[in-house]
Amino acid sequence: MASSGKGDQTQGAVRVNGFNDVPKPFLIGVGGGTASGKSTVCSKIMTELGQNEIDQKQKQVVIISQESFYYPLSSTDEPRASRGQYNFDHPSAVDDELILRTLSDLKCGKAVKIPEYDFVTHSRKPDAWRTVYPADVILFEGILVFYFKDIRELFDMKLFVDTDADTRLSRRVVRDIEERGRDLDQILHQYTSLVKPAFEEFCLPTKKYADVIIPRGADNTVAIGLIVQHIEDLLKPNSNLCAKRLRHNSDSLVSRPH
Numbered sequence: 412m413a414s415s416g417k418g419d420q421t422q423g424a425v426r427v428n429g430f431n432d433v434p435k436p437f438l439i440g441v442g443g444g445t446a447s448g449k450s451t452v453c454s455k456i457m458t459e460l461g462q463n464e465i466d467q468k469q470k471q472v473v474i475i476s477q478e479s480f481y482y483p484l485s486s487t488d489e490p491r492a493s494r495g496q497y498n499f500d501h502p503s504a505v506d507d508e509l510i511l512r513t514l515s516d517l518k519c520g521k522a523v524k525i526p527e528y529d530f531v532t533h534s535r536k537p538d539a540w541r542t543v544y545p546a547d548v549i550l551f552e553g554i555l556v557f558y559f560k561d562i563r564e565l566f567d568m569k570l571f572v573d574t575d576a577d578t579r580l581s582r583r584v585v586r587d588i589e590e591r592g593r594d595l596d597q598i599l600h601q602y603t604s605l606v607k608p609a610f611e612e613f614c615l616p617t618k619k620y621a622d623v624i625i626p627r628g629a630d631n632t633v634a635i636g637l638i639v640q641h642i643e644d645l646l647k648p649n650s651n652l653c654a655k656r657l658r659h660n661s662d663s664l665v666s667r668p669h
């Protein structure tokens with residue numbers, strides 16, 4: 412990634428003069444059912460790539476979650492969501508156009524602003540936007556990341572975290588009670604009536620698009636080690652892929668300010 416350079420601020424991105432060969436971010440999609448361990452796998456990859464101690468603006472690897480792209484709920488849907496009756500697992504709940512625009516902008520080297528989601532209130536946190544810079548590697552995780560064709564085609568690598576359904580449900584119960592303010596009845600009702608059928612209809616069929624399937628999620632240290640090794644190899648300055656990632660555009664836009 413180009414490191415320094417004097418740039419001027421242009422609509423959220425920094426135009427760097429004189430850099431012809433700026434690598435595009437390497438975009439990795441991480442799909443899988445609810446509570447399969449997508450976030451945990453992503454954070455293990457971050458840790459193994461030594462990214463956790465690095466300042467936000469300097470990070471070479473960043474994680475973005477599909478949850479940031481839920482549509483705001485209407486006043487009639489809000490009470491349904493609180494009763495576990497709103498279908499957050501259906502593709503229509505997700506602003507796929509905003510995802511496409513966001514990931515495309517990152518791929519073009521532009522910084523983006525991403526809304527932060529609050530699972531407790533089922534809504535975007537008011538006025539909480541995170542700026543994401545086009546790092547070397549961007550991990551985009553979520554249940555439907557491979558569902559939309561245009562989005563799917565943006566990924567340079569597709570991972571599917573494949574964890575047994577009983578394990579996922581038991582983890583979801585614990586997580587949703589501890590972290591997402593749910594009660595058991597609501598979780599089980601939502602799971603059986605909405606989450607499971609949607610998983611089978613919209614998420615599971617996307618497993619076929621994966622380049623790598625990770626059985627047992629974050630427990631699969633061998634698979635995670637191989638993926639980390641592969642990313643490290645790709646990011647070496649002389650690798651073939653790094654060469655492919657170089658843009659041959661004299662008017663490059665890059666945003667990571669270092």
Ligand SMILES: Nc1ncnc2c1ncn2[C@@H]1O[C@H](COP(=O)(O)OP(=O)(O)O)[C@@H](O)[C@H]1O
Pocket residue numbers: 443444445446447448449450451452582583586627628629630
């Ligand atoms: N390998 C694992 N062993 C034990 N608990 C796990 C494991 N992977 C994930 N978890 C826990 O299960 C829950 C769901 O994991 P998470 O990574 O958030 O899944 P997802 O992002 O797919 O929804 C979290 O509470 C997490 O700490």
Ligand SMILES: O=c1ccn([C@@H]2O[C@H](COP(=O)(O)O)[C@@H](O)[C@H]2O)c(=O)[nH]1
Pocket residue numbers: 444445446447449478481499500529530532533534553554606
């Ligand atoms: O407000 C909300 C938004 C989403 N959900 C559920 O979350 C999961 C997806 O998140 P994972 O971290 O991948 O589990 C999805 O199954 C939705 O049902 C929610 O309950 N409330």
